[in-house]
Amino acid sequence: MKSLYSVAEIRTIEHTIAQSLPAGTLMRRAGEAAASAARAMLAGRKVLVLAGPGNNGGDALEVAANLAGAETDLEAEVTVLYLPGSSAPSPETARALARARASKAQFVDSLPLGRDWSLIVDGLFGIGLARPIDGAMRLLVEAINALGRPVLALDVPSGLDADTGAVIGPDGVAVQATRTITFIGDKPGLHTFEGRDYAGQVQLAPLGIDPGQRPPAGARLNEPALFARHLAPRRHNSHKGSFGDVAVIGGARGMAGAPLMAARGALFTGAGRVFVAAIEPAGAVDVVQPEIMMRDAQDFDSGDATLVIGPGMGDSVTAMRVLFKALEGKAALVLDADALNLIADSPDLQGRLAQREATAIVTPHPLEAARLLGVTSAVVQGDRLAAARELASRLNAVVVLKGSGTVIANAGGAVVINPTGNAGLATAGSGDVLAGICGSLLAQGWQPWEAAIGAVWVHGAAADRLVAQGSGPIGLTAGELPVAARAVLNALAR
Numbered sequence: 365m366k367s368l369y370s371v372a373e374i375r376t377i378e379h380t381i382a383q384s385l386p387a388g389t390l391m392r393r394a395g396e397a398a399a400s401a402a403r404a405m406l407a408g409r410k411v412l413v414l415a416g417p418g419n420n421g422g423d424a425l426e427v428a429a430n431l432a433g434a435e436t437d438l439e440a441e442v443t444v445l446y447l448p449g450s451s452a453p454s455p456e457t458a459r460a461l462a463r464a465r466a467s468k469a470q471f472v473d474s475l476p477l478g479r480d481w482s483l484i485v486d487g488l489f490g491i492g493l494a495r496p497i498d499g500a501m502r503l504l505v506e507a508i509n510a511l512g513r514p515v516l517a518l519d520v521p522s523g524l525d526a527d528t529g530a531v532i533g534p535d536g537v538a539v540q541a542t543r544t545i546t547f548i549g550d551k552p553g554l555h556t557f558e559g560r561d562y563a564g565q566v567q568l569a570p571l572g573i574d575p576g577q578r579p580p581a582g583a584r585l586n587e588p589a590l591f592a593r594h595l596a597p598r599r600h601n602s603h604k605g606s607f608g609d610v611a612v613i614g615g616a617r618g619m620a621g622a623p624l625m626a627a628r629g630a631l632f633t634g635a636g637r638v639f640v641a642a643i644e645p646a647g648a649v650d651v652v653q654p655e656i657m658m659r660d661a662q663d664f665d666s667g668d669a670t671l672v673i674g675p676g677m678g679d680s681v682t683a684m685r686v687l688f689k690a691l692e693g694k695a696a697l698v699l700d701a702d703a704l705n706l707i708a709d710s711p712d713l714q715g716r717l718a719q720r721e722a723t724a725i726v727t728p729h730p731l732e733a734a735r736l737l738g739v740t741s742a743v744v745q746g747d748r749l750a751a752a753r754e755l756a757s758r759l760n761a762v763v764v765l766k767g768s769g770t771v772i773a774n775a776g777g778a779v780v781i782n783p784t785g786n787a788g789l790a791t792a793g794s795g796d797v798l799a800g801i802c803g804s805l806l807a808q809g810w811q812p813w814e815a816a817i818g819a820v821w822v823h824g825a826a827a828d829r830l831v832a833q834g835s836g837p838i839g840l841t842a843g844e845l846p847v848a849a850r851a852v853l854n855a856l857a858r
């Protein structure tokens with residue numbers, strides 16, 4: 365299981381463990397693990413180590429001592445820029461400083477000009493950063509980022525909030541890392557919002573603390589093991605009725621494509637039969653995908669179908685009526701796009717959703733989530749995990765808060781962050797495809813939680829597959845996702 369620990373959880377673990385170990389052990393282990401990560405990244409010899417005032421700086425000084433003191437041919441030329449604070453360093457940082465000073469590392473007072481660094485080690489701030497980086501430190505971070513050299517961040521890229529993935533602001537800066545070696549446990553902020561861009565590749569160094577010594581984490585990283593129980597191979601003796609019906613309701617005037625995208629997402633991930641019930645019927649057949657059955661939402665009887673409501677649905681009276689009926693009914697539900705905007709405007713509909721017996725899946729992007737919560741999208745993005753948790757609890761639903769590092773939460777407080785996907789998904793219609801995949805897995809009997817995390821994983825992996833094949837991220841289209849999602853899902857099922 366890939367646990368993600370909040371800063372508070374890490375502090376608790378640290379505190380408990382430190383009492384059973386000789387002083388400074390964890391910092392020494394952090395320095396050793398980070399020095400090997402640095403050696404693995406090193407394509408030359410010149411290493412710049414940035415050491416800040418706290419224990420993150422202590423880790424960096426250990427790295428400097430380890431790299432400069434190595435009795436090997438690979439010995440690096442280490443330059444250390446140490447920036448002490450106004451208060452005395454911790455005893456373990458003081459010890460690391462003494463080690464680094466006794467090594468061959470050269471200490472400097474300012475960023476040396478014009479050196480072609482093979483590697484920069486970022487040990488300015490870790491999980492103790494409490495306010496935006498400003499003044500001379502800010503200039504230093506900007507100068508480092510402008511160099512465009514490989515950067516290994518220690519624990520967290522300096523300036524990034526390890527809980528939320530937001531750059532600590534307002535108007536903050538953070539170090540842009542190539543790789544982040546994170547200590548004791550992995551952290552949510554490295555995987556969502558701005559985290560993925562700043563952290564680069566994330567590597568965990570548990571520092572010898574085995575999982576049994578760690579309490580359960582508040583969040584985890586999505587992986588197929590979390591939904592594997594639904595990935596059984598299909599029985600030979602099956603028929604289309606074995607894999608459920610999906611009806612996508614949406615498609616106001618001028619928005620006919622959105623429900624079709626969702627319907628294709630459902631079809632290509634294995635739903636038995638797929639309908640589009642259009643608010644404003646635009647045609648009798650989808651000529652590209654004639655398997656999809658076209659209906660008129662006004663008089664459509666959805667029977668036992670799983671409903672995906674909202675893509676391009678608009679806010680007409682018909683849209684409202686269809687949504688009301690769906691919330692009243694017992695069908696499994698995926699609520700997306702305009703359905704969420706209508707619910708955001710109506711406390712009555714919110715109440716009806718929260719009181720439903722069968723848990724619905726809701727798939728807001730940050731602005732839709734903000735409307736549902738009555739806040740701005742900046743507030744949602746500022747703490748995506750908290751927003752998803754709050755929404756799940758208010759709506760009594762599985763919430764899929766979309767965007768880089770999609771966050772999935774349920775009313776029981778479980779939180780998963782999705783690692784698949786890429787910026788190729790930032791294109792119109794990709795959210796519709798996701799809603800369709802969610803509906804498809806529900807229709808095939810998956811439980812709402814697993815359907816949501818499974819759909820998000822597969823949708824992201826489909827985009828990754830397309831990028832690997834050269835079809836993105838630039839110019840990846842939502843219409844390509846269903847076929848790629850089919851390949852991903854079949855590979856998982858095998």
Ligand SMILES: NC(=O)C1=CN([C@@H]2O[C@H](COP(=O)(O)OP(=O)(O)OC[C@H]3O[C@@H](n4cnc5c(N)ncnc54)[C@H](OP(=O)(O)O)[C@@H]3O)[C@@H](O)[C@H]2O)[C@@H](O)CC1
Nearest residue numbers: 390391417418419420489490491492493494495496497519
């Ligand atoms: N403890 C352990 O067992 C282990 C800990 N480990 C490592 O320790 C790291 C946490 O260390 P930490 O708690 O010392 O915090 P850290 O991130 O170095 O920063 C705090 C310092 O920065 C200062 N400061 C804050 N904001 C500032 C600003 N905007 N501008 C300027 N200064 C600012 C702040 O000063 P103050 O707020 O007190 O004025 C304080 O001096 C953790 O991420 C991991 O790398 C590992 O070795 C594993 C074992």
Ligand SMILES: Nc1ncnc2c1ncn2[C@@H]1O[C@H](COP(=O)(O)OP(=O)(O)O)[C@@H](O)[C@H]1O
Nearest residue numbers: 729766767768785786787789792793794795796
């Ligand atoms: N940078 C990104 N990295 C990963 N996934 C992304 C990124 N940008 C967008 N996505 C995903 O793409 C989809 C976009 O959905 P949405 O915003 O509803 O678009 P639309 O309404 O046009 O279909 C979501 O699944 C979202 O998580």
Ligand SMILES: [K+]
Nearest residue numbers: 489518520522
């Ligand atoms: K750091």
